[in-house]
Amino acid sequence: MLIKTSTDNPVICSAPTEISVKPYHLKFITAGISAPIVPDSFKGKKLSTIKPRPCCRGYFPRIKKLGRAQYLPVCQSRHCRCPKQVETSSQPSHDLALLEWNKYRRIRSNEELFHPTVRVNRLPLKDIKLNLAVEQMYIDKFLAKFSREQLMADDRRIFVLREKWLEVVKYQLHALELQQC
Numbered sequence: 001m002l003i004k005t006s007t008d009n010p011v012i013c014s015a016p017t018e019i020s021v022k023p024y025h026l027k028f029i030t031a032g033i034s035a036p037i038v039p040d041s042f043k044g045k046k047l048s049t050i051k052p053r054p055c056c057r058g059y060f061p062r063i064k065k066l067g068r069a070q071y072l073p074v075c076q077s078r079h080c081r082c083p084k085q086v087e088t089s090s091q092p093s094h095d096l097a098l099l100e101w102n103k104y105r106r107i108r109s110n111e112e113l114f115h116p117t118v119r120v121n122r123l124p125l126k127d128i129k130l131n132l133a134v135e136q137m138y139i140d141k142f143l144a145k146f147s148r149e150q151l152m153a154d155d156r157r158i159f160v161l162r163e164k165w166l167e168v169v170k171y172q173l174h175a176l177e178l179q180q181c
Contacts, residue, residue, distance in 0.1 A: 024152070033142050037117070037162065039154045046116035047161050050098045053105045055082035061101040066090055073101035093157075096164055103168040107176050115169045117162075128173060135166050 025035035037043045052060050052073075057080050061073040072090045075082055087104050091097040107113060110128060113120045118135050120128045139162070148156050 022152070022155075028142070028146065031145055033145060034138070036142075036151060036155045037158050039158050043117050044158050047158055047165065048095070049116070050095050050102075050161075052098050053102045055080065056106055057082055061098070063094055063097050069093070071097035073097045093160075095161060099161070099164045099168050103171050105172070107172045108179075110173075110176060113169060113172060113176070115165055117165075118169070120169060120173075125173070125177065132166065132170060132173070135162075139163060139166070 059077045070090045
């Protein structure tokens with residue numbers, strides 16, 4: 001389903017914009033909540049692309065499958081005693097396990113912070129917190145009226161990744177604030 005929009009200012013955009021929306025997204029839009037990020041969209045692909053970051057000794061993770069829907073990120077080097085080994089917990093998917101690994105990456109400045117859809121890089125801490133608060137408000141507003149189960153599987157996956165990304169950046173921001181004190 002395509003929704004055509006147009007802008008009032010012809011200088012900015014001369015042609016109408018087309019937005020791809022699934023039919024069941026209309027119930028979210030009519031409830032005053034913006035539609036979830038579509039997995040095939042640019043933002044959806046950015047949220048889904050998760051690259052592992054190296055530990056403090058330069059090793060990348062490997063993901064151990066513990067059981068049905070239990071993935072644990074561990075360091076590639078068996079002899080590495082990086083702090084990530086102790087802090088990480090098992091996750092229900094491979095992507096969430098990589099994000100859990102990246103969560104404990106050491107951040108030295110706010111220039112190293114990364115979120116695929118929220119601007120956090122090279123901003124003052126006050127602005128980063130504001131941007132993350134807006135993202136959290138969207139998630140809270142959605143969960144106040146609907147549940148994750150009302151989303152289709154692909155939309156639910158993107159929504160859960162969106163929550164996990166927010167958790168990762170909030171944790172790193174908190175660790176950065178503690179370092180600067």
